[in-house]
Amino acid sequence: MKTLLFDVIKGKKAKRVPWVPFVGVHGGYLIGLGADEYLKSSDKIVEGISTAIQRYRPDGIPVAFDLQIEAEALGCELIWSKNSPPSVSTHPLERGIQIDSLKVPSEKDGRIPVIMDALKRLKEKYTDIAIYGLVTGPLTLAMHLAGTDLLMNMLLDPENVEKVISFSCDVATKMSQYYSKNGADVIAIVDPTVSLISPQTFDQFLTEPYKKIFNFIKSENKISASFACGDARKVIEPICKTHPDSFHADENVPLSMLRDSTQKYNISFGGNIPLATVLFNGNETLSQKVAAECIYESGINRFVLAPGCDLLYDTPPKNLEAVGEVVHDVPIEKIGAYITEKASQIVEEEIAPYKVPDYTSLDHVVVDVITINADTCAACKYMVEAVKSIGDKFMAIPPFEWSEHRLSEKTTLSMIKTFGLKQIPSIVINGKIAFEGIVPTHDELVKKIREASERKRK
Amino acid sequence: MAILQEISENLQKGYAPKVTELVKQALNNKLDPLQILNDGLINGMNIVGVKFRNNEIYVPEVLIAARAMYAGLNILRPILTQTGATYVGRVVIGTVKGDIHDIGKNLVKMMMEGAGFEVIDLGVDVSPEKFVDAVKNYKPDILGMSALLTTTMLNMKDTIEALKSENLRDKVVVMVGGAAVTESYAVEIGANGYARDSVSAVERAKELVLNYK
Ligand code: B12
Numbered sequence: 063m064k065t066l067l068f069d070v071i072k073g074k075k076a077k078r079v080p081w082v083p084f085v086g087v088h089g090g091y092l093i094g095l096g097a098d099e100y101l102k103s104s105d106k107i108v109e110g111i112s113t114a115i116q117r118y119r120p121d122g123i124p125v126a127f128d129l130q131i132e133a134e135a136l137g138c139e140l141i142w143s144k145n146s147p148p149s150v151s152t153h154p155l156e157r158g159i160q161i162d163s164l165k166v167p168s169e170k171d172g173r174i175p176v177i178m179d180a181l182k183r184l185k186e187k188y189t190d191i192a193i194y195g196l197v198t199g200p201l202t203l204a205m206h207l208a209g210t211d212l213l214m215n216m217l218l219d220p221e222n223v224e225k226v227i228s229f230s231c232d233v234a235t236k237m238s239q240y241y242s243k244n245g246a247d248v249i250a251i252v253d254p255t256v257s258l259i260s261p262q263t264f265d266q267f268l269t270e271p272y273k274k275i276f277n278f279i280k281s282e283n284k285i286s287a288s289f290a291c292g293d294a295r296k297v298i299e300p301i302c303k304t305h306p307d308s309f310h311a312d313e314n315v316p317l318s319m320l321r322d323s324t325q326k327y328n329i330s331f332g333g334n335i336p337l338a339t340v341l342f343n344g345n346e347t348l349s350q351k352v353a354a355e356c357i358y359e360s361g362i363n364r365f366v367l368a369p370g371c372d373l374l375y376d377t378p379p380k381n382l383e384a385v386g387e388v389v390h391d392v393p394i395e396k397i398g399a400y401i402t403e404k405a406s407q408i409v410e411e412e413i414a415p416y417k418v419p420d421y422t423s424l425d426h427v428v429v430d431v432i433t434i435n436a437d438t439c440a441a442c443k444y445m446v447e448a449v450k451s452i453g454d455k456f457m458a459i460p461p462f463e464w465s466e467h468r469l470s471e472k473t474t475l476s477m478i479k480t481f482g483l484k485q486i487p488s489i490v491i492n493g494k495i496a497f498e499g500i501v502p503t504h505d506e507l508v509k510k511i512r513e514a515s516e517r518k519r520k
Numbered sequence: 521m522a523i524l525q526e527i528s529e530n531l532q533k534g535y536a537p538k539v540t541e542l543v544k545q546a547l548n549n550k551l552d553p554l555q556i557l558n559d560g561l562i563n564g565m566n567i568v569g570v571k572f573r574n575n576e577i578y579v580p581e582v583l584i585a586a587r588a589m590y591a592g593l594n595i596l597r598p599i600l601t602q603t604g605a606t607y608v609g610r611v612v613i614g615t616v617k618g619d620i621h622d623i624g625k626n627l628v629k630m631m632m633e634g635a636g637f638e639v640i641d642l643g644v645d646v647s648p649e650k651f652v653d654a655v656k657n658y659k660p661d662i663l664g665m666s667a668l669l670t671t672t673m674l675n676m677k678d679t680i681e682a683l684k685s686e687n688l689r690d691k692v693v694v695m696v697g698g699a700a701v702t703e704s705y706a707v708e709i710g711a712n713g714y715a716r717d718s719v720s721a722v723e724r725a726k727e728l729v730l731n732y733k
Contacts, residue, residue, distance in 0.1 A: 141620070141645065145671055149620040151645075210623055214583035217534065258579040258623070292699075296575065338670040338700065374670060 064192045064247065067121040071248075071285055071308050071330040073364050079357050081367045081389040082194070082332065083382055085114040086127025087147050088373040092117070096144035097375065101128055102173060107180035108187070115191060117379055119386040122192035122248060125181045127372040128173075129198045129252055132233050133206035135172030136164055145375040153209040161225050164207070166236050174237075178244045185245035192248055194287070195241030199253020200271045203230040216263055224267060231271035235278050242282040249279045250287035251306070254371070257292030257314070264300045272304035287332075291371050295319065302327040312337070312370025317359045318438035325364065332366035335385065342374045346384035347411060351404035353385045355469070358397050359439055398499065401434070402478060402486050405469060409479035416476035421492040427514045429464035430490040432477060436466055444501045445487040452507055459508050460515035492517070523549065527560030527592065532568055534584030536591040543592040553599045557636070561592045565634040569719035572627075579623060586630040593633065607638040609729040612654045613664035614642030615698075616675040621668035624698055624718075628664065631718040632725060637662075648679040655688050661729050664721075666698040673700045677709040693728045697721060 067080040085092075089110025090100030100106045107126055114123060128147045134140055137159070140148040155161060167174060184193050198206070204226045205212050215223050238249045251272070256264060272288070279286035288306040290297065293314040301309060302323060308330035311320055317334055324331040333356070335341055340352045356367055367389060373382075392400050409415075421428060431449055433442035449464045467474040469486065477483070481490050485499030489507070492514040496502070502510070523546050530538040539561075546556050568585040571577045611632055615625050622644045629639050640658050642650060646665075655663055663683075667673040676696050683689040695713040696706050706714035713728050715721035 143618055146618065146669065149645075151620070210583075210626075213580045213623075214587065216580045217584050260578040260581070263578065263580060293575070342670060 063121050064190050067192050067366065068247075068285065070362075070364060070366060073328060073330070076362065078394060079360075079362055079365055079367050079389060080121035081119070081386065082122040082124075082192075083114065083118050083120050083385070084127055084369050084372050085111060085118075085123055086372040087145070087375045088377055089114055089126075091145075091375050091377075092379065097147055098142035098144060101126060101147065102176060104176045104179035104183065107176070108183050111180070111184055112187065114382075115188060117386075118382045119390055120191065122194055122366075124194040124196050124250070125184060125246070126177050127196055127252075128177075129196075129202055129254070130206070131173050131177060132167065132198045132203055132237060135167035135174055136207065136233070138206050147372070150206045153207060155208040155226065156211070161207075161222075161229055164229060166229075166233050169240050174240065178240055181241065181244045181246060192285075193246055194248045194250055195238070195244075195246030196250050196252050196289075197234050197237045197241065197275075198230075199251045199256070199289075200227050200230040200234055200275075201259070201268060202253050202255045203233060205255055213258060216259070216267060220266070227267050227271055231274060234271075234275050238275060238279050238284075239282070242279070242284050246284065248285045248287055248308075249282075250289050250310075251275055252289040254289075254291035256290050256297050256301070257294040259297070261296050261300050264297050269300060269304055272301065272306075276304055276306050289371070290315075298323045302329055305329070308332060308366065310334075310366070310368055314370075316438050317356055317365075321360055321365070330364040330366060331360070332368045334370045335368070337370050337372075337374055337377070341369060341377050341381050341385075344381065345378075345411075346380055347404055347407050349381040350384045350388050351401060351408065353388045354392065354397050354401045354404065355434060357388070357394070358401060358434065362394055398485055401469075402484055405475050405486075406479045406483075409475045413472060413475050413479065416473060416480035418480060418493055421514075425461065427460055427462035427511050428492055429462050429511065430477065431464060431466045431487065432469075432474060432481075432483060432490065433466055433487045434469045436468075439487070441499075441501070442487040445489065445497075448501050448504070448507060449489065452504060452511075459511055462511050462515075523551070524556065524559040524563070527556065528564035528567065531561060531564030531585055531588045531592065534581065534588050536584075536588040539588045540591045540595065543595050547595070547599070553596050553603065554605060557593075557596050557600070561589050561596070562634050562636075565589050565631060566719065569631055569717070569722075573717045573719055579627075582627060586627070586634075589630065589634050608636040608726065609661035610638045610640070610658065611662045611664055611725065612640045612642060612651070612658055612660040613666070614646035614651065614654075615644040615666045615668075616672050616679070617645055617647045618675065619667055619669050619672035619698075620644045621666070621698070624668070625664075625666035627718045628666070628697065628715075628721045631722050635722045635726070637722075637725065648675060648682040651679045652682050652686055652688065655683065655692050656686075660692060661732070662693045662695055662725055664695045664697070664725075667696070667700050668698045670700050673698075673705065676701070676711070680710055693732050695721070695725060695728070 087097040092113045138150045139152040276286045286306045287308040289310045310332040313336040320331045436442040436446040489497040496510045694711045696711045713724045
């Protein structure tokens with residue numbers, strides 16, 4: 063639902079997390095067409111996106127995901143392929159064309175009319191779903207125009223690079239205007255290449271252009287978004303300072319980190335179901351578990367569930383349908399339990415039972431702390447600290463050894479299955495569930511360790 | 521030696537003209553060209569590679585350092601060849617078919633050239649047939665393939681199969697890399713080596729060449 067998505071982006075309370083699958087060339091796959099046919103026809107795009115809307119039950123969806131539209135309209139040659147978006151093969155500025163001679167594309171150039179037509183029709187057809195217009199970010203477009211040497215020239219010839227980026231920024235602003243005029247609800251600046259530069263370089267070249275574009279989008283009363291790809295951890299802060307309304311990243315940026323950085327600036331954040339390892343190579347159960355983990359880790363406040371970036375062409379649709387189910391059918395307060403359920407289902411599907419050690423033969427008590435990840439999930443951290451702190455205190459307790467087991471490790475899944483855990487984080491002591499989902503007090507924990515030690519002696 | 525240290529430091533900062541000047545000066549001072557290469561250029565480039573791996577510097581900084589390295593290398597290379605110094609090995613490298621990501625591949629190439637390999641770059645979007653032809657023509661010690669997309673990664677396997685059917689597979693060491701590729705995928709498709717960054721790529725390439733030569 064559109065209103066739900068808007069509420070969440072604006073920081074209002076909502077019942078559930080909104081879901082925005084980034085269907086690009088995957089729309090072609092859904093209707094049995096190669097990317098080379100799909101991305102050239104507004105009829106096909108409308109058909110592909112309509113299919114995605116019916117099957118995945120999204121709250122928002124992009125009209126298209128192709129970062130080559132502007133470049134093509136500006137004279138870059140493209141190589142087309144069936145199962146991925148086109149790629150730029152020639153860079154005009156490398157071939158002697160001067161930046162001053164390039165003109166910002168009009169609404170009639172290249173495939174811009176195709177995309178705008180598809181947008182208009184989708185808006186008419188779906189009044190309750192937010193349609194995203196995706197604009198090529200200024201650094202990515204500048205690299206399309208000038209080639210990768212542009213990166214080196216940021217240091218060697220900054221004035222010229224500034225010119226190219228400033229032109230790219232004008233193009234992005236104009237594209238935003240076209241999207242706005244044709245009804246897009248959210249306008250996203252997609253700049254995967256920002257992960258290649260330092261925060262200082264970002265500041266020097268991109269802070270002003272970004273601000274300019276986001277201000278423009280705001281002046282049109284539209285919601286703005288920034289998408290980065292890759293290891294963008296160091297540029298999150300500089301991007302937040304340019305004030306988009308929302309910020310999306312892929313799995314290289316942990317959601318908890320994205321949440322903490324964006325919330326300082328009252329910006330909504332989104333991500334980051336891995337495209338390849340989960341949605342493409344995984345099955346429904348894994349997709350659901352990971353989607354639920356994203357929700358759990360982020361909390362419901364200002365969070366938009368989405369894949370890390372453009373979905374791969376032949377991502378199995380059943381995986382995306384499965385994510386849609388999590389969003390619509392699992393109540394937010396049950397997410398923790400749902401993750402454990404999915405984890406044990408995965409174990410059943412493919413993972414061997416955990417080899418339980420012979421506790422009676424050990425000279426210490428074994429304390430296993432099962433977590434999602436103590437670095438990123440607060441409840442997990444408290445659980446680990448509870449155990450850690452008893453080791454630090456001066457008190458006569460039986461010797462014990464503890465370790466954290468994170469959900470990302472295969473053995474952890476085996477443990478969940480074998481111990482029969484229903485909640486995470488949990489503490490298992492000598493193979494017996496001691497605390498599930500509740501952080502114990504110091505005394506409670508010591509008591510359980512004592513009991514385990516005595517059980518053993520008997 | 522102070523001047524070699526100076527070469528390394530200027531290279532790290534990407535000061536190409538200064539590196540040129542210092543390399544010439546070092547040669548005038550009758551320093552061994554091989555030592556200038558190893559303790560000046562390669563030393564500097566290695567530090568750059570490690571800093572990049574640790575996220576202390578970014579792609580633009582690495583690219584200008586590499587440019588400074590080439591400035592020095594262009595002076596040293598002819599002298600080294602004259603004095604009979606040989607390459608550590610020959611590498612053919614390229615980004616696989618359907619993939620145009622070349623920043624990572626170029627960094628690997630630069631580090632390898634710095635480390636004394638002769639590198640033949642086939643560019644991007646290289647089909648299995650082109651790789652096979654290059655192996656026939658150049659007879660490299662190593663064939664390096666880069667893939668950043670999950671979809672194009674499969675073309676690495678196709679290339680290895682194509683090498684097999686041409687009876688070339690045991691004539692060349694195959695190394696693979698790029699963000700999509702993992703160690704286990706490399707093993708699965710029967711590559712000889714994998715590296716997650718350009719510094720490790722050079723280390724691994726050296727080991728492999730030693731073992732197979
Ligand atoms: C820059 C970039 C681009 C640029 C490329 C510019 C260029 N000339 O290279 C542009 C904007 C053109 C681009 C286009 C696309 N991209 Co792109 N891109 C990236 C980005 C942000 C960075 C890649 C990069 O240069 N990294 C820096 C270098 C230094 O790292 P590296 O390549 O990994 O190389 C290192 C190691 O891997 C290793 N190595 C590399 N090669 C080799 C080879 C050997 C032999 C060895 C031993 C080692 C080795 O050493 C290197 C140095 O340390 C990544 C994000 C990411 N996480 O990687 C996405 C990414 C790779 N792109 C992606 C996608 C989907 C695309 C597009 C399809 C986008 C679209 N929707 O239009 C197109 C496809 C074009 C095509 N057909 O290839 C996805 C791939 C998803 C997947 N798993 O399949 C990524 C991961 C982004 C994401 N999260 O979705 N992209």
